[in-house]
Amino acid sequence: MQNIIHLLPDSIANQIAAGEVVQRPASVVKELLENAVDAGATSVQLVVREAGRTLIQVIDDGKGMTETDARMSFERHATSKIRTSDDLFKIRTMGFRGEALASIAAVAQVEMRTRKADDEVGTLIRIEGSDIKAQESVSCLPGTNILVKNLFFNVPARRNFLKSNSVEMRHIIDEFQRVALANSEVTFSLFHNDQEVFNLPGGKLSRRIVDMFGKAYREQLAACDEETPYVSVHGFIGKPESARKTRNEQFFFVNNRFIKHNYLHHAVVGAYEGTIPEGHHPFYVLFIDIDPSHIDINIHPTKTEIKFDDERSVYAIVMAAVRKAMGIYNLSPSLDFESDVNFLDGGGAAIAKQFEPGGKHSATAKNGGGSSVPRPITPSWAQPAPADRAPAAKPAPPARPQQPSPQNWQAMFDGAARPATARSRPEKPVGDDVNWLDDRPVPMPDAPVDVPADATPVAANIPVAEPATSAEPPVTMGSRANRMGQSGTVEAMPGEAETAVIQVQNRFLVTTVKSGLLLIDQRGAYERILYDQFHTALTKHGGSSQQVLFPKTVTVSAVDYQVALDLRTELESVGFQFDELGANTFVIRGIPAQIADESGRRAGEEELFANLLAQLRADTGKLKLDRSEALARSLARRSASRYVKFLSPSERRALVDQLFASANPSYTPGGEAITSVVSLDKLSGLFKA
Template sequence: MSDIIQLLPDTVANQIAAGEVIQRPASVIKELVENAVDAGATMIQVFVTDAGKTCIQVVDNGSGMSNTDARLAFERHATSKIRKAEDLFGLTTMGFRGEALPSIAAVAQVELRTRMAGEDLGTLLRIEGGKVVEQSVASSPVGSNFSVRNLFFNIPARRKFLKSNTTEMSNILQAFERIALANPQIAFKLYKDGVLMLDLPVGNFRQRVCALFGKRMDSQIVPVNVETSLVNISGYIGMPESARKKGAQQFFFANDRYMRHPYFAKAVATAYDRLVAEGVQVPFFLKMDVDPTRIDVNIHPAKTEIKFEDEQAIWQILLAACREALGKFNAVPTIDFDTENRPDLPLFNGSTGVGVPTIDTDPAYNPFLPSDGPKGSTSSGPGNTGEMPSYAAPSRGAAGSDWDTIYRNALDTPADSADSQDGQVPNLYDNLPEDDKKGWEDTSADYFQYRGRFIVTAVQSGLMFIDQHRAHIRVLYDRYLSQVSSRKATSHGLLFPVDVTLSPAQKVLFETMKDTLTSVGFEFRADDGGKALLCGIPAGAEGLDPENLLRSIIEEAADGNETATNAVAERISLSLARRAAIPEGQHLTHDEMAGLMQQLFAGTQPKLTPDGKPVLVILPDDRIERYFD
């Protein structure tokens, strides 16, 4: 039997290795920008075309490279960061493996222009699919200029699996935000299809946070600062009122490297016990300075997971630091004793008596009987005689009996004798399939509310319990979704336009959702600054905060990661319905319950919410009877 194991060609091996480092355009930007940070750049510019699929360009004013270094940088495991294995346990740079540039060059067309300070000319290097096409002397400013075109041009299968431009751009912004946030001492610019999208000047950490996530964040965060022999923790955590159900900005940095660490995130969440509702998220931006020899960053291909030698001790330090910050800056609501601009209450002395006001009434007055004279005022003022108007009314003794007679007659009148507009009560189940109608026919003309949550009515097979909140979600969802298709939504205009501050990633998503949002009733207007102003919200959402409503819809869409128009429309309709639906515990009148039931059963799917939760449950007669056996 012949040998079957063979060495792979370098080109194939490089493409396999590239798959671990370069998954999408955002991976390219992460690696190139981190290299620029390591090169000591003070200004980094990123240009993105077609969400990185066509071209990615990263320009920095760092140290640059010599002609030899420029060529050697694209060889696998060639690096200036480490020399021996022990260096892996004392890393102070972003890169160290020597895999990023060869991985990028293996799956794209790369052009590099670079020059070191003190040299008259720089170097031009072109590589396609891992093969050097050109290397020559060229003019170039100090620093490096990487241009990466046609990512995955030689691996069609990988290119086919790239997501939509919206999703890929969101990933790019996420990677860009992490590096820019960790390095406020560096100025950053991000261009999308030739348009400046982000301009971040040099500043401190708090200024960088506000530049990325909006000025309103400045009033929602409190500083954290603690120094110990194990770790120095600095940064900011959100006030309890900044908590949200999802989508909160949460960032950990270890030695200025972004990391994901659920264990430490739990410590921050624990600090908010009894301050926020369970299950919500609070924003935080925390930096940890740790001895590099006590952490290991070489345990994940993307270097986003870090192993700490003193993990449990740091957890306790982090928890104490967050609790101290919340207490020091009065994050817990306090009683307001400020008396300024409060109305003065009159002061009565002990001799002044305060009695209950009295009202003079005439029990003989009957508004349904004709009067013998003109109506007049009962008060005696200028121009008044002070006398009560004269009515042809019975005596006081007879008045009570007349009202008793009217009341008894009203009680004796059968409710069924009242005329309706169309002469019949609409059947709520007419639109149901025949199989679903069985056992659902209404045998009671009444509904009643149970525990402020359920609407209960009798049906042929037993008692039906309807969750009023979920039922309203179902009704509103169907309504909003139909408005998207018909584009005939009703909008409630706002008295004053609301400027909704969004993060860069949210802005990209908002632009793709704008038409769908408009179709369900949102109204927007662009001002001279290019900001989106919210001028109207969908009818039925008047009781909700406009800014929080729009922001939550965008955040849910980002979590869902849908890109197709119908999927975005469904998610927006569901998110809007959830927030506009009547809450649990709200009292409903009989007419409101009947109207809700009529709308629910007029739909195509009254039994389930759009996300598959049950709307109604029937308690069968036989089960009720068993309780009495």
């Protein structure tokens, strides 16, 4: 019987190993940079072409290798960093996986020149698909110069699965930043297609952060340092006001190795609790030093996930270190112990003394003769009507307003029928102003609020379709809303009278429908409308642009810079106009007309553009969307937040009309609900015991 089990050739075995080690060009960059750092290099240069498809070159001034070591480095399971099994639990070096160079050489054309400082000549080795083509002595500088050309040249299927150049370049920059942050004393540089992307001189960690992410971080960093017998934490955190909505600039390093650890991230976010808005994420670069025997780094092929033998202790120490840094630099809110919080307490003698002449809160009023008469500051609910107000000779402590008795419960609703005073809202038809729950100042009775003829409403920035010229009466907001049933479908009830739309806290819209109350998320409605318009502009390449009066300069990260260049055609299709200024900087000359401010001013173009690129990078990474879809979603989400503001009655009606004219008025592009109907039965149940 013939045997069927046999050993694989080395070339095929190396290709199988390469499937785990070399997933994309960024994987090659990571291995080569870590090997350069482990070799004791003080200067490392990375040269990339076509996002690593055609060339990845790493030049270092490290120790170099002898001819024998250079040849052995391409053998499987060859390493200089592990001798016994115990060494696996004491690893402090980076690129210790012996199959790295062998796997890279199996799927690329590799050329390496290396020389030790004591040797007169160096060694040149050429390998293609695990086959050694040449090995000879050459003259070269001390250190190692390795070139990886035509990655996946012999595995076309793997090459076809690579993403676009911008996506692959973003992954390369991510790996470059992680190695550069972990080794701030080493000089790093990065060139892509003969253009310099990074030039980072060696120095302190704070300087490395500023050089890498921009000068804006110079005033946002707070040092974090905590020493314990079990673990030590050091690094920098960002101030709460610098928190962003995307998780792009957050780094954890354990023994100088970058890791991803959601449990420790929760510890940092927990330390920021109450200081940053919900949905925002702080910036941090934190290094954790711990005995290697307390961690296990061999649970993931890329070594980005590790386990601690006591995660709870590490969690508590990290949180304490961040809170300590925030306290030292006064980044967390503090209590004001000087203020008197017992203003309405029964003992008003001490408070009244503050309102006496010369007191802390005394106020004066000029009388007819020009003399100064003390005037007490009285709470708004205790002030009499203007006609009955008279100067008080001696201030009295404020009294608690008298509450109506249970027998006289009608007094609780007297405000609805009481005549308008200086402190009450003027009586107006319900349809004119029903935004009772917002915080706008109340107009005086003799100063009615009129919308100026030349005022541009918020909803005017989003064009409304022209009414149909037919015998059928036009479809108004009232008819659209009243045709929404419990299921969210539209019922045919043309010609119905217009219904009022109430705005609640500048955030929600409420109106009546046939089956109950219709609730509309204002931000979600704008997101749906803007998404439809941006998607149409990207499809037809007909987006309108509004020129900026004074061009704005914005500096973004190197990753976002690559995103903008790759999506330039799409960004210009929706209305952005910008020019490259070099060094990750753009000059913005125009923005989409749909996201203009209601007064016609263009405010915050730099922040809008930078946040859009960050949001676009996050959306592209989480969802498998095409470029146009991702851009339309990101731009709509970023722009919709600008419209969470007060709307006039006409703007509310226009918004509802535009929403129900869209393709899907019930959900945002991301799947969040926009509308909700509260049935009459549910409303009745709220008032039943």
